[in-house]
Every structure is written in structure tokens, then in C-alpha cells.
Amino acid sequence: MNIHSQKFYLDGDAGKMQCLLDLPDDAPRGIALVAHPHPLYGGTMENKVAQTLARTFVTLGYAVARFNFRGVGESEGVYDDGKGEVDDMAIMYEHMRARYPDLPVTLAGFSFGTFVQAQFALRLEAEGRAPERLVLVGTAAGKWPMPPVPQDTILIHGEQDDTITMQQVFDWARPLDIPVIIIPGADHFFHRRLGHIKNLVVQLWRRDI
Numbered sequence: 001m002n003i004h005s006q007k008f009y010l011d012g013d014a015g016k017m018q019c020l021l022d023l024p025d026d027a028p029r030g031i032a033l034v035a036h037p038h039p040l041y042g043g044t045m046e047n048k049v050a051q052t053l054a055r056t057f058v059t060l061g062y063a064v065a066r067f068n069f070r071g072v073g074e075s076e077g078v079y080d081d082g083k084g085e086v087d088d089m090a091i092m093y094e095h096m097r098a099r100y101p102d103l104p105v106t107l108a109g110f111s112f113g114t115f116v117q118a119q120f121a122l123r124l125e126a127e128g129r130a131p132e133r134l135v136l137v138g139t140a141a142g143k144w145p146m147p148p149v150p151q152d153t154i155l156i157h158g159e160q161d162d163t164i165t166m167q168q169v170f171d172w173a174r175p176l177d178i179p180v181i182i183i184p185g186a187d188h189f190f191h192r193r194l195g196h197i198k199n200l201v202v203q204l205w206r207r208d209i
Contacts, residue, residue, distance in 0.1 A: 005054075010067070010095055012088045014077025019067040019092065020045055022058045030132060031096045031105045032057035033089065034066040035113030037138075039079050044072050049110040049137055049190055049197065056198040060205050062106065065096050069116075082115055082144060089120045104132035111137075111164070111188070115144040122147050135201055138188055142168030148176055154204055155179070156197055158186030 010017040034057075036050040037043030044050075045066040054064045069085050070077030077084065093105065105124075109117035114136040121131050134153040140146060143164055157169050159182050166182065173180050181200060186193040 009074075010091055012070070012075075012077065012091050014070050014080070014084055014088070016074065016076045017067045017088055017091065018045075018072075018074035019065060020054075022054050022064040024058050024061045024063070026061065028063040028100060028103060029061040030057075030063075031100055031103050032062040032064045033092055033096065033105065033107050033117075034064060035085075035089065035107075035109035035116045036066065036069065036072075037111035037113055039069040039072045039085075039112075043112060044068055047110065048194060050113070052190075052194045052197050053108045053110065053135065053137065053201075056201045057106070057108065059198070059202060063096065063100060063103070065092055067092055082112075082119065085116050086119045086123065089116055090123065093120070093124075106132045106135065108135040109137070112140055112144070114138065115140040115146060118147050118149050121149060137190075137197060138164060139169050139172070140164060141172035146172055149178070151176065151178055153178055154181070154201060156181045156183065156200060158182075158188060158190055158193070159184050160186060161188040163188040 005020040005022050008019050034050050034053045036045045036047045045068050057064045068075040071079050107117040137156045183193050183196045
């Protein structure tokens with residue numbers, strides 16, 4: 001949990017959702033929803049990459065929300081192979097849009113969370129509510145059926161990731177013509193490389209500030 005994270009709960013389709021909210025010092029300029037890695041392999045909203053993404057977007061002036069997927073921590077329900085998790089992300093989206101109705105929404109995720117966010121982005125686009133942008137770290141290409149994502153998506157991957165290889169990500173990103181940013185020496189969990197994630201996203205976002 002980040003130092004100033006506020007805990008709250010939402011009612012999801014499978015029961016209670018345990019959530020965290022991080023706010024910037026000034027009025028937020030946008031909303032960022034962060035999705036954590038696989039719930040069956042120790043993934044939680046307090047994963048270090050998820051926390052890094054949350055801190056990054058707070059630095060950029062965003063109100064950041066994340067939650068534990070079904071069956072993780074205090075969230076009720078059981079793992080639903082990504083389908084129910086996308087439904088729960090929609091509940092979080094509606095909650096944050098009700099709280100900040102005029103702000104754009106960015107979707108960010110790590111590992112399995114990238115699959116959830118890419119699927120949710122497709123849903124929003126079909127509804128005419130496409131997100132502002134996506135940030136996908138350790139993209140789950142080759143592990144889950146990743147859909148296409150917009151060309152301005154930020155893709156960050158570790159050179160030494162042996163959970164999702166660079167080749168798997170390249171094979172998915174190549175037809176989409178989306179650059180992949182490789183962090184040299186980084187493994188799947190970006191041990192001792194978390195600062196690079198924050199710096200890269202902040203630098204790429206500065207064009208809009």
C-alpha cells in the first residue's frame with residue numbers, strides 16, 4: 001500500500017471488492033485504473049509494479065484506483081479466468097466516473113492485468129467511451145489471448161522476462177505496429193528496475209502536460 005492510499009469497498013457481481021484510492025495533492029487531471037497480476041500466482045493490488053504504476057499516475061496528477069481481483073485479500077468471489085475480472089473493472093470505472101465525471105480515464109496493468117485492461121478497453125471502445133490511453137507492463141501476450149490495442153499504448157517489458165518472453169510480446173505487437181520499450185536486465189517483476197517504469201511513463205506523458 002502506498003503511504004497515502006485510502007481503502008474503500010465496492011459491491012461487485014461476485015461480492016465485496018477491496019479497493020485503494022491514491023490522490024494527487026491538487027485537483028486531479030484524469031483517472032487511472034490499475035490492474036494487478038494473476039490472482040492464482042500471488043498477484044494483488046499491492047504488487048510492487050502495481051504500486052509503482054499507482055505512484056506514477058499520482059505524480060502525473062491522476063486520481064488512481066485499484067482493487068483486488070475476485071478471491072484476493074478481502075475481495076469476495078473466485079477467479080473467473082479474466083471474464084468476471086473485466087466486469088469488476090467496469091464497476092470500478094463507473095464508480096470513478098461518477099466521482100470525477102469530466103475527467104479522462106487511463107487504463108494501466110501488469111502481467112495478467114494487461115489482459116484485463118486490454119479486454120476492458122475493447123468494451124469501452126465499443127460503447128463509444130474509448131480510454132485516454134493504455135499502459136501495459138509485462139504484457140501477457142502468449143499467455144492469454146491479448147486483443148489489439150491502440151497505437152499510442154505504452155508497452156514496457158523486461159529483457160530477461162522468462163514468464164512472458166520478449167519474442168511473445170514482439171509477435172503480438174508487430175502486426176499492431178506498436179513499439180515495445182525494453183528495460184535491459186529486467187525480469188518479469190522488474191526487481192531493482194521499478195524506477196525505470198515510473199521514469200518512462202512520466203517522460204512519455206509530459207507531452208500532454
